[in-house]
Amino acid sequence: MSISNRTKLFVKSQGITMKAFEESIGASNGYINNISRSISLEKIDLIVEKYPILNIEWLLTGKGDMLKPLSAFTEPESQYVNEDEKTRASITAKALIKIDASMTHLLQEVSEIKEQLINKK
Numbered sequence: 001m002s003i004s005n006r007t008k009l010f011v012k013s014q015g016i017t018m019k020a021f022e023e024s025i026g027a028s029n030g031y032i033n034n035i036s037r038s039i040s041l042e043k044i045d046l047i048v049e050k051y052p053i054l055n056i057e058w059l060l061t062g063k064g065d066m067l068k069p070l071s072a073f074t075e076p077e078s079q080y081v082n083e084d085e086k087t088r089a090s091i092t093a094k095a096l097i098k099i100d101a102s103m104t105h106l107l108q109e110v111s112e113i114k115e116q117l118i119n120k121k
Contacts, residue, residue: 001115004035006059009111010066013103014051024050065104070097 001009011021011032022031025046039060048056058064 001062001111002035003039003060004032005111005115006062006066007032007035007039009107010051010054010059013066013107066107067100067104070100 007021008018011018014021018032019029022029025043027043031043044056044060047054047059053067055064055066055068058066
């Protein structure tokens with residue numbers, strides 16, 4: 001799968017339009033469709049800034065998961081006032097991480113199935 005296709009998959013997973021994504025990174029309309037092999041460092045920096053949940057390694061190489069794990073965005077435990085809050089936050093974070101991993105896996109499976117269908121045509 002190409003960088004262009006991975007970008008399209010990410011954009012779709014975020015529920016935004018390609019036009020909105022391209023505008024958010026200061027790219028012209030159709031920029032993503034015209035990526036053949038690589039993307040400029042300037043655009044990569046903007047994508048990282050605007051979409052911190054996106055795993056940039058996945059975008060560039062296809063390796064790993066599309067999204068960073070939610071654990072990368074949780075607050076340090078020292079900020080919790082008491083043990084009950086800490087426990088609730090830990091349980092919630094674990095549940096969200098499992099949901100995130102499941103969603104990422106399902107999106108990758110859907111993408112692979114779509115690609116297989118396209119290749120059969």
